Amino acid sequence: MIRDTFRIMMVNLTTGKTNIIERPGRGEYLGGTGLAARLFEEFGSIDENWDHPSQPVIFTIGPLTGYYPLMSKTCCAFRSPYHNEYTESYAGGKSALSLRFADLDALVVVGKAKRLTALCVGSRRVETRDVEYMRGFDALHTGRVLRKIFPGSGRRSIMRIGPAGENLSAYACINVDTFRHFGRMGGGTAMGVKNLKAICVLGDRGFALPENKDYPKLYKHIFQQLTTTEMMAKYHGLGTAVNINPLNGLKSLPWKNLQQTSSPDAEKISGERFADDTLLRNAACAGCPVGCIHVGFVREQFQANNQYLYRQVGYDYEPIFSCGGMLEVTDAPQVLRILDVIEKEGLDNMSSGVALAWATEALEKGVISEEETLVKLAWGDVDAYMQAVEYISRPPNDFYKLLSQGTLKCAHHYGGEDFACVLGQEMAGYATGEVFFVSEALGFRHAHLDAGGYSYDQKHEDKDVTKALDFLVNDARDRIVLNCMVGCLFSRGVYNDALLAEAMDAVGYGSLNGDMAEIGDRVQRLRWRLRLAMGYNPAGVKIPKRYKEVTTWKGPIDENYLEALRIGYAHRIMEMGAPMEEKS
Structure with a gap:
């Protein structure tokens, strides 16, 4: 059913009250980023900081969500812990389609729960669960537990945070259905400050498709454009990781904290090499026939019993650049080991990799010492970087507390601003x-x-x-x-x-x-x-x-x-x- 108004669920974690409101404005804002900004203008506070309980975390979808392929993203808007200003992030997974099947154009969460809480919403259900026992659970473990707590069909989406969000790192992310993320600007922290560990959206209601003759014909045409032409082929094939070699050839690939813009070793972490050495399968967001999500595997041997375990880790260009080239890690499986820890801790992989690249150069130049880093960070040292990721998420000292708030903030205190690779973030x-x-x-x-x-x-x-x-x-x-x-x-x-x-x-x-x-x-x-x-x-x-x-x-x-x-x-x-x- 086509609506001129927006249907919005408001959840107040402080009072425990939930209500459905409607707002006009389809013709002015369409949905998505426009609706999110409109709702923040109404419910957000210009005068209060990002961590005030009144500040909303907003999830919105658009007028075409569920109707056409690749209309599969959700906009998440909030006041950012990174710069204390309005921002937004985007993620796919099942989040958008689940909101559509829950008959919602937007979900707005305000207030702060007394204890760590998981929220479950649907068209017929709103429930909060005390999950204080999950404090410190990594994002992947959290997902496994929540799937048991809130059983549902394939229309269910689970958005959750890891320890980094609970500990208020400025670049903690929101993990969405394991392989997608609201990655940048600290969405995970905007949830963490509300004691909100997770949101489960149950797509528990159907919605009617248009009955006119034009719709199925157009849907088929768009589907064919997305699946049978070269226009989208690269995203399914090697994915965005294909960019490594071309950018290296253009001397435009950030390498070793941007001390270089190319390297003869870049081929070792190219999209082709990742596909050959690590690719396990492709996956897709709900409502997408392309399958751009590339899932690699990390295999580890346990010496005690000579057993092997493998873990699935998603990758694309940005994680490879930040945790590969920027750290001069030149082995594809080793890059995935770093990414695996970042995923579990619930951090943005770009910010994490770039922050560690700055810290490595700062240590090398004597701007900081091992008294601050606790481990000897060195280019290509995967084990040291894995440990440092955990320190960013769960800071053991003042240095990592500051680094978790942003590279430039840390550099402003310790020195090394000239080589902090920060462009807004x-x-x-x-x-x-x-x-x-x-x-x-x-x-x-x-x-x-x-x-x-x-x-x-x-x-x-x-x-x-x-x-x-x-x-x-x-x-x-x-x-x-x-x-x-x-x-x-x-x-x-x-x-x-x-x-x-x-x-x-x-x-x-x-x-x-x-x-x-x-x-x-x-x-x-x-x-x-x-x-x-x-x-x-x-x-x-x-x-x-x-x-x-x-x-x-x-x-x-x-x-x-x-x-x-x-x-x-x-x-x-x-x-x-x-x-x-x-x-x-």
Whole structure:
């Protein structure tokens, strides 16, 4: 049934009360990132810090969720423990489809439970369980226990945190159905501060599909585009890990804490090598026929009884860059060993790897000592890195407490800011050049997917500042429309404007088609207004010295171009986020 209003479940962990509310605004915000920002504007607090019990954790889906392939993501919005400002993250798994089958457009959680709690929601059920006994359980163990506590069908999604979220690391993630994550900006900590160990969404209700003739024809066409053409083939084949060799060839692969942008050893952790040496199977988010999730295996021998055990570990490009190249770990199975610990502790793998890369260089240069690190961090030392991951999650001293709050915060205290590879948060794996560095450093959620700056660098050798800034603003707006749907960004080459208009029309939302660009602009401005109101100052963002020392296939970084982009993008952000009365 097509609704003009949003159906939202509100859960207050302090009072234990739950209610269903409806809000208008489909034509203004569509859903997803737009709905999340609208709900934070209503229920969030500008004046209170991220850890105040009143601050909401919001999960939203879009108007096309459940109707088409790859409309399979959920948007999670919260005030970030990383920078104390509004942010969002995205994950797949079964989360989006489970919310659709629970007849919800959004789930909003406020308050704080007295003891560690698991929340279960569905269309006919809301339940909280005291799970204090699970404090300290890793994310994978937590999932196994919760599947027994809250039995359900294949429509059930389990979102949970590990020890890092309980201990309030600023970059703890939310594990979703084992192999997907709300990874960046500390969503796991936003749950942990509420004493919320897990959320189980039971998709316990059906929903009707459109009965018109256009819908099944269009669904078949989209399915074929996604499964029989080359457009999406790489995601199923080697996955995003295929990027290792090309980026290495372009001298754009961060290596050894970005001391290098290429290495002859990169081939040893390439997508091809991971597939040959570790790949166990492919998996997919619910509602996705592509299967981009690549699951590798780690095999270990127990000397006492000569028995073998293997564990399944998901991988793609970002974890390989951060826990492989950045740490100069050049053996695929060994990279998976580090990732396995990160998964269990419930940390973001990019932030963890980049933080450890900085710590390794800082130790090497004498900025810090083993008195701080407790283990001798050295390039390629897998066992030391595995131990250090646990220290970030469960800090045994002041150094790791600070490192768990962010690399740049730690570097500001101990020294070594010049080589802290932080662009708003610990960097993503694209040392492509000036446009990407500025895009991630100043971008809304400091993610490589905010806008395609990494792609722009590879396609443009000119240094036209205005053209680059226009691209960043417009490309971000286009992605926002897909994030309102909420579609997987891998599918943006398939879901162009015309196809999205057809898709919306076939399920009954055709009246919104002419407003897509306007909606994208409205949501883009609303998100920036929220961040700026919480203290974000894009003009004050600094890009560490290490990025100015980089050489790519185009040559050394042009500092004047970098600075012009930084100043220009900060100005554009301030314009987009200006209060409504200032724009009029």
